[in-house]
Amino acid sequence: MKAKIYITLKDGIHDPQGRAIQQSLQTLGFTTAQDIRVGKFLEVELQDTEKESAESNIKSMCQKLLANTVIEDFRYEIVET
Amino acid sequence: MNIGIIVFPGSNCDRDCAHVVSEVMGHSAHLIWHQEPAIQDMDAVILPGGFSYGDYLRTGSIARFSPIMEAVFEFVNRGGLVLGICNGFQILLEAGLLPGAMLRNKALSFICEDTYIRIENAETPFTNSCEAGQVIKLPIAHAEGNYYTDPVTLSALQANAQVVFRYCDQDGNATTISNPNGSLDDIAGIRNAKGNVLGLMPHPERCAEAILSNQDGHSIFKSMVSSLMGKSPLSV
Numbered sequence: 001m002k003a004k005i006y007i008t009l010k011d012g013i014h015d016p017q018g019r020a021i022q023q024s025l026q027t028l029g030f031t032t033a034q035d036i037r038v039g040k041f042l043e044v045e046l047q048d049t050e051k052e053s054a055e056s057n058i059k060s061m062c063q064k065l066l067a068n069t070v071i072e073d074f075r076y077e078i079v080e081t
Numbered sequence: 082m083n084i085g086i087i088v089f090p091g092s093n094c095d096r097d098c099a100h101v102v103s104e105v106m107g108h109s110a111h112l113i114w115h116q117e118p119a120i121q122d123m124d125a126v127i128l129p130g131g132f133s134y135g136d137y138l139r140t141g142s143i144a145r146f147s148p149i150m151e152a153v154f155e156f157v158n159r160g161g162l163v164l165g166i167c168n169g170f171q172i173l174l175e176a177g178l179l180p181g182a183m184l185r186n187k188a189l190s191f192i193c194e195d196t197y198i199r200i201e202n203a204e205t206p207f208t209n210s211c212e213a214g215q216v217i218k219l220p221i222a223h224a225e226g227n228y229y230t231d232p233v234t235l236s237a238l239q240a241n242a243q244v245v246f247r248y249c250d251q252d253g254n255a256t257t258i259s260n261p262n263g264s265l266d267d268i269a270g271i272r273n274a275k276g277n278v279l280g281l282m283p284h285p286e287r288c289a290e291a292i293l294s295n296q297d298g299h300s301i302f303k304s305m306v307s308s309l310m311g312k313s314p315l316s317v
Contacts, residue, residue, distance in 0.1 A: 009184075013229065014263070016185050065146070068139055068175065070182040071229055 008039035082108035094130035115147035125162040128169025141171035155317035170280030181230035187263025206308035217297035219283035246270035
């Protein structure tokens with residue numbers, strides 16, 4: 001099983017990287033690009049055999065280490081491989 | 082006095098801290114490797130600056146789970162003094178020993194320059210040799226020093242005098258220009274509610290003796306040492 005994890009800054013938290021990228025895109029003429037948020041994407045191979053335990057493990061990993069819930073939100077997908 | 086300095090893989094201000102403790106202050110500095118399970122007979126512990134674990138994932142996020150951190154938690158629980166400088170501050174935040182988190186600097190760049198900070202609370206074990214409102218000059222060197230916390234926690238920090246240092250200009254005025262990294266409420270350093278843990282982004286260990294042409298950082302170490310007088314070292 002594989003987990004795909006997306007970690008992003010919470011809404012309302014200033015994202016200086018996103019802002020810099022947006023300005024650059026505007027300069028390049030992509031004037032429709034608005035409100036860019038930069039995050040992290042992680043893929044985790046799991047040895048769990050049950051999807052339920054995989055989900056529970058991934059959630060726990062995100063809360064404990066992968067995301068800082070003071071500033072970040074996380075979501076994930078579990079893909080059977 | 083015995084001061085423990087935790088060395089994580091990637092710490093790079095550990096020896097600067099040890100130098101100040103031993104050569105400038107005349108006390109004993111003990112470098113403690115992060116895989117040690119215990120802290121023995123220490124009066125205080127410093128988490129130094131650097132780039133623990135290459136700043137991978139988030140600054141301080143991996144160091145926070147180093148084996149020594151269990152002992153640091155216990156040291157804090159038993160009232161021991163813990164000072165986190167720069168990456169040490171980031172580790173304390175990730176560990177939850179101080180509230181909040183660090184974001185990338187507002188202007189994205191790594192900033193290495195002198196900053197002025199105002200002592201907001203001079204009644205802490207880390208600032209007792211300073212005066213409230215006093216302005217000192219300390220260098221910063223970081224890319225993630227843009228302090229953030231939620232509004233409720235910020236109010237609590239303000240109400241409990243936990244904001245110990247704020248960025249300001251030479252005259253002590255906090256302005257948009259004097260804030261180098263976008264830090265919320267101009268925060269440069271905070272303490273925990275109990276008062277025995279302090280984290281700050283500027284580096285007092287880099288300016289604590291005359292040969293460096295700035296001794297303003299000396300007051301932080303002097304305060305710690307004087308607050309420890311008459312107290313017994315802790316083993317955890």
